[in-house]
Amino acid sequence: MKIALPRLGNIEVMNETIITDMGHELIEIPPNTKRTLDLGVRYAPEYCCLPLKIVLGNFLEALELGAEGLIMAGGWGPCRFGYYAQVQRDILLDLGYDFKMIIIEIPRGNWNMLWENLNILRNGRSWSYFINQFRLGWQKILLMEKLENMVLSVRPREKVRGVSSRILKESMLKIKKAKNREMLKQIETETIHKFDENTDFQKQNLIRIALVGEFYVSLEPFTNHHLEEKLGYMGIEVVRKNTIEAWIGPIMRLKIFKDSFKEEQEIEEAAYPYLAHSVGGEGQTTVGNVVLAHKEGLDGAIQVIPFTCMPEIVAETILKKVSEDLDFPTLTLIYDEQTGEEGLNTRVEAFVDLLKKRRKGVRMSV
Amino acid sequence: MKKKKVGIPYALYFYEYYPLWKEFLTRLGVEVVLSRPTNKSILDSGIRSSLSEICLPVKVFYGHVLSLVDQVDYILIPRMVCIEKGAFFCPKIIGLPDMVKSSLSSICPIISPVVDVRKSYGTWKNSLFQVGQLLTENTLAISRAISLSWENFQKNYVAHLLDPKVLRPASLIEGQDSINSKRQWEEKPINIAVVGHDYLIDDSYINLNLIEKLKRMKVNVLTPGMVHPAMVKKQLKKLYKPIFWSLSRKAVGAALYYFENGVEGIIHLTSFECGEDSMVGESIHHQSQKCPEVSYTEFVFDEHTGEAGINTRIEAFLDMIRRKKRIENSLAPSW
Ligand code: SF4
Ligand code: SF4
Secondary structure (H helix, E strand, C coil), X not given: CEEECXXXXXHHHHHHHHCHHHCXXXXXXXXXXXXXXXXXXXXXXXXXXXXXXXXXXXHHHHHHCCCCEEEEECCCCCCCHHHHHHHHHHHHHHCCCCCEEEEECCCCCCCHHHHHHHHHHHCCCCHHHHHHXXXXXXXXXXXXXXXXXXXXXXXXXXXXXXXXXXXXXXHHHHHHHCCCHHHHHHHHHHHHHHHHHCECXXXXXCEEEEEEECHHHHHCCCXXXXXXXXXXXXXXXXXXXXXXXXXXXXXXXXXXXXXXXXXXXXXXXXXXXXXXXXXXXXXXXXXXXXXXXXXXXXXXXXXXXECCCHHHHHHHHHHHXXXXXXXXXXXXXXXXXXXXHHHHHHHHHXXXXXXXXXXXXXXXXX | CCCCEEEECCCCCHHHHHHHHHHHHHHCCCEEEECCCCCHHHHHHHHHHCCCCCCHHHHHHHHHHHHXXXXXXXXXXXXXEECECXXXXXXXXXXXHHHHHHHCCCCCCEECCEEECCCHHHCXXXXXXXHHHHHCCCHHHHHHHHHHHHHHHHHHHHHHHHCHHHHHHHHHHHHHHHCCCHHHHXXXXXXXXXXXXXXXXXXXXXXCCHHHHHHHCCEEEECHHHCCHHHHHHHHCCCCCCCCEHHHHHHHHHHHHHHHCCCCEEEEEEECCCHHXXXXXXXXXXXXXXXXXXXXXXXXXXXXXXXXXXXXXXXXXXXXXXXXXXXXXXXXXXX
């Protein structure tokens, strides 16, 4: 079957391992561009959230390239994500496409669908091979994520502008092709070495900003207008609070996820005085992470959210209070298809200026 | 001793659950203060005190809370999480007590029991009990108040469904087939189902008096509240994926029911910026494409929706239905 997986940051590193290696033909979805967004916006319900539109755009581009199977995650509320696959499927069927939506979600009662979908992916290969490849794919994502997190502190210190992004990109291509864990290990060592070579370790005490908010927008550079890079080039060290690991972790519940589970609890406890209950999505996590960022001595936090995002609007409302109580600056950036580069830059720059001034103020008073 | 006063903001889920809480609290000797129906000052204060990107119904809720703060000792804002297996409330409703607390600094104590029937502490009984304990020490009185008010709430709910006034629209629909002279067609009222969340349909200030307007134009208005829950459940089975929002279940189930049951039009009331509506609206829209004989439209409300705009939309919609009827009529064999 010709199969495609929607884009989300660098999640494509596992495409070959879980699709091509199973004997399927991989349809590489083109990178997210204005066209992806336009396609999605044209066919998606007007008021739905931005990630749905972009992923729909991904699917339309995949179908144009001949995809027959579309992989998508599912869920059961209370936020909208659980309906994405369903709504997208309806829209695409209405447009006359013939395809199979391969939805991976923890079933409610009926396990047949998950079973059937896993079997489509497995494509007659042995279960042990299938599971092994999935694990490898997962390792790739973890490594990619680790490198991406490192880049956040390398970028504001890089010796030549843009070099760290380039190194990351090269490593990403290598990870994609890697066949086993040993190769991954080697790529990791190499990349870290390269990062070190290009880092100016003299630069200390940079301003640090936590990046929190809705999962997709925070991790998808095209969607958030390359916010991490933008901040990096302004000399800011970004601390990413959302991770794919923590997101998919609970779904897989394998041994390696014990740690992220512990963190989850810590975040929840931090949020508790302000938001005592999970509200779906990353709502409570966002609040907890901002409280933790303050504790960790960061300078501020930026919350990125899609327009109309339900859990994040709850969080945004509450962050106003958190920020006041803790005297901790936060900035909320709301994204939709009309978000313009300039307005965004102005707001980010003003925020960074504010943080810089606060730093000076603190130093003077000491 | 002075009676304790508990305020109930008449907005959001209280359209459904007010009777239960009112009776329970009254039985405990508490004075219940219900906020006035939504009006301009309520709406304005709600808008002022909340983030602009929040949906209108939550803004209205803020306004109701503010209208009560000076009059009461406590304000009741339950945290509604889950009242049935497999479905939740919207994230904003789950987070409502925290949102209100964060945004409104000078506010009297909030009572926010958790209603989450999946958890033992969150069953209706335990939630009511916890609230009772805040107000009195007499646990026996609390238990009694719970069982009586719960019983009455259930009874009234069913009674409401069996109310002949409520059933009348359906019988009108059935009678329709026997009428086929052209004149009678023209005079016969049009049946229109208005679906959506209760707090949009029943709040005539937010929906700009839509229901009354329709009635004045000889429209027979049907709402989700008139469809038996069993019917709603049955209709929802048709969906590819079950709906996991309790409040939207009713709206969608009713819409699907009405598509099959001879109304001429369906209006889906939605709030701009409502996450649920944007998704379930799509499901209803899909169904409408399968039933071309039923006209379908969506009215989106926010604080900027104007009277004139809505009037035009209503007229255009009714015109469309009348035109359709006329065509159908002229095609019908005449003798
Ligand atoms: S978290 Fe927000 S953006 Fe993501 S699906 Fe839920 S409502 Fe939409
Ligand atoms: S269901 Fe919609 S209208 Fe109701 S509170 Fe949630 S977002 Fe607002």
